[in-house]
Amino acid sequence: MTEHRGGHDVIVVGAGFAGLYQLIRLRDAGYDVRVLEAGGDVGGTWYWNRYPGARCDIESIEYSYSFDRALEQEWNWSERYASQPEILDYIRYVADRYDLRRDITFDTRVEAMRWDDGSERWTVRTDDGRSRTARFVIAATGCLSVPSRPDFDGLGDFAGELYWTSHWPHEGVDLAGKRVAVVGTGSSGLQTITAIAPVVGSLTVFQRTPSYAVPAHNGPIGQRLDDVKSGYPAFRDESRLSRLGFHCREGETGYYTETSAADVRRELDARWSDGGLCFTQSFRDVLFDVEANEALAEYVRERIRGKVHDPETAEKLTPRSYPIGSKRMCVDTGYFEVYNQDNVSLVDLGEQPIARLTERGVVAGDVEREFDVIILATGFDAMTGALTAMDVRGTDGPLAEKWAAGPRTYLGLMTAGFPNLFMITGPQSPSVLSNMMTSIEYHVDWVTRAIEHLRARGKHRMEPDVAAEDNWVNTTNDVGDLTLMPRAASWYTGANIPGKQRVFMPFVGGVGTYKQIGDGVAVAGYHGFEMA
Numbered sequence: 001m002t003e004h005r006g007g008h009d010v011i012v013v014g015a016g017f018a019g020l021y022q023l024i025r026l027r028d029a030g031y032d033v034r035v036l037e038a039g040g041d042v043g044g045t046w047y048w049n050r051y052p053g054a055r056c057d058i059e060s061i062e063y064s065y066s067f068d069r070a071l072e073q074e075w076n077w078s079e080r081y082a083s084q085p086e087i088l089d090y091i092r093y094v095a096d097r098y099d100l101r102r103d104i105t106f107d108t109r110v111e112a113m114r115w116d117d118g119s120e121r122w123t124v125r126t127d128d129g130r131s132r133t134a135r136f137v138i139a140a141t142g143c144l145s146v147p148s149r150p151d152f153d154g155l156g157d158f159a160g161e162l163y164w165t166s167h168w169p170h171e172g173v174d175l176a177g178k179r180v181a182v183v184g185t186g187s188s189g190l191q192t193i194t195a196i197a198p199v200v201g202s203l204t205v206f207q208r209t210p211s212y213a214v215p216a217h218n219g220p221i222g223q224r225l226d227d228v229k230s231g232y233p234a235f236r237d238e239s240r241l242s243r244l245g246f247h248c249r250e251g252e253t254g255y256y257t258e259t260s261a262a263d264v265r266r267e268l269d270a271r272w273s274d275g276g277l278c279f280t281q282s283f284r285d286v287l288f289d290v291e292a293n294e295a296l297a298e299y300v301r302e303r304i305r306g307k308v309h310d311p312e313t314a315e316k317l318t319p320r321s322y323p324i325g326s327k328r329m330c331v332d333t334g335y336f337e338v339y340n341q342d343n344v345s346l347v348d349l350g351e352q353p354i355a356r357l358t359e360r361g362v363v364a365g366d367v368e369r370e371f372d373v374i375i376l377a378t379g380f381d382a383m384t385g386a387l388t389a390m391d392v393r394g395t396d397g398p399l400a401e402k403w404a405a406g407p408r409t410y411l412g413l414m415t416a417g418f419p420n421l422f423m424i425t426g427p428q429s430p431s432v433l434s435n436m437m438t439s440i441e442y443h444v445d446w447v448t449r450a451i452e453h454l455r456a457r458g459k460h461r462m463e464p465d466v467a468a469e470d471n472w473v474n475t476t477n478d479v480g481d482l483t484l485m486p487r488a489a490s491w492y493t494g495a496n497i498p499g500k501q502r503v504f505m506p507f508v509g510g511v512g513t514y515k516q517i518g519d520g521v522a523v524a525g526y527h528g529f530e531m532a
């Protein structure tokens with residue numbers, strides 16, 4: 001690669017799992033890479049989200065790097081589902097093992113990047129006032145890295161302690177005996193509520209939409225780790241070709257609509273006792289057929305009623321307004337049982353919307369409730385938030401303008417008009433519908449091969465052509481529309497962000513199918529991409 005004086009071959013934005021692996025691959029291939037990271041250390045999601053109970057809901061044997069056989073043998077997970085501290089330890093271990101920090105600039109946020117058609121380079125401006133240039137920029141900025149910050153009236157008036165799960169203090173928070181409110185009942189909310197209920201004085205949960213949750217049955221990983229390690233390469237290959245990027249016994253059972261009631265019950269009971277996200281993979285038609293979906297939903301509702309003693313509270317906790325699987329499923333470790341404690345209460349925001357925060361607490365409906373601590377678990381501006389938060393300008397103008405009516409990408413990897421800008425797990429790729437580790441590794445490998453392909457041919461510029469991009473956007477939408485997923489007002493569609501255009505953003509066709517398409521595009525000489 002011909003280097004520009006003072007510039008880099010590649011700038012990678014973000015030092016989470018994606019940015020770190022991208023650095024390893026490109027450094028190994030001999031490129032000069034600089035990683036820019038807003039946080040104070042490596043870890044991304046697992047650096048920021050340190051709230052009590054934070055835990056992965058994909059099994060640790062699956063949610064880990066697969067690129068180095070030595071690494072996957074030497075690291076030992078302790079539990080079936082890894083906790084945030086253990087995942088962060090793992091990421092730090094990786095950073096040390098491959099000596100990554102020397103190429104990372106921390107505490108540095110990318111504010112803007114501008115493509116220059118003359119020099120065919122990006123100029124990247126950071127919040128320390130510096131500008132750097134690079135031939136390629138790889139946005140490893142994360143799908144869930146920009147918190148949604150609801151603009152409650154009086155947010156600044158609250159005199160107690162106010163925390164965001166997505167930006168939890170590193171030194172921890174003492175909640176013992178305090179009157180605590182949690183706003184939000186998605187994954188982070190559920191995990192926080194379950195973890196803090198035993199220590200707080202009182203807990204009030206403000207719920208906008210109830211979540212479907214499947215038990216985790218977490219515990220020591222035991223012999224399972226050794227069993228998987230002894231056949232890891234084949235195990236990983238299976239994950240890469242699966243629907244969700246991890247093992248789910250998918251396809252073993254047929255269609256709900258062709259299965260007897262007794263067999264349906266047996267299958268759902270078995271999956272419920274296994275625990276975890278594979279519950280929704282019970283039958284092939286769960287995400288396509290209303291009747292099949294409703295059967296699973298009703299099964300979960302019945303379980304909720306079985307766990308929560310007070311029928312009125314149970315009813316409030318029961319999801320009814322959207323198909324199961326169409327919003328991010330939660331994995332719980334005793335969440336519903338929390339509501340059987342005398343010191344825990346639930347406020348349904350449908351009945352009593354939050355009017356404002358006050359010096360003393362929260363006014364919802366006509367009632368003011370007083371708290372020492374308010375915890376906001378209100379989600380993220382998902383998938384596009386981190387990309388459009390930067391002022392990215394390509395050949396035809398700003399990215400935020402191009403995406404005003406929803407993201408437009410080819411394969412979730414690049415967008416026309418923004419040459420040499422790659423995205424890891426960008427919109428219109430499987431990303432958040434998958435084991436993100438599988439999807440991250442696939443994208444990083446794909447991008448690395450594409451850059452190598454250019455170098456081998458003496459080329460230095462790549463972008464999708466508009467027709468290929470239009471086709472992919474249509475394909476993603478069409479496949480999404482085949483399913484029940486767009487029916488929910490979820491963060492998959494941007495519905496949680498006021499003013500954000502509602503478009504179903506991830507590619508729902510599955511990780512294995514997506515890999516076949518991505519591999520095919522590359523083998524066909526990067527079909528749909530222009531290279532110069």
Ligand code: FAD
Pocket residue numbers: 013014015016017018019036037038039043044045046047049054055056057058063108109110111140141142143144145188386390424425434435436437440
């Ligand atoms: P991130 O880890 O989000 O890292 C992106 C980094 O980019 C961040 O450190 C951020 O600070 C940095 N950044 C962003 N913008 C800029 C900028 N402008 N300038 C400089 N730096 C910037 N996935 C699963 O598969 N299974 C799970 O169980 C799971 N659980 C999750 C639980 C929580 C609470 C959250 C929030 C996410 C979870 N995820 C899960 C998704 C998770 O984000 C991914 O698994 C994975 O960690 C993403 O890695 P990444 O490197 O792509 O992005």
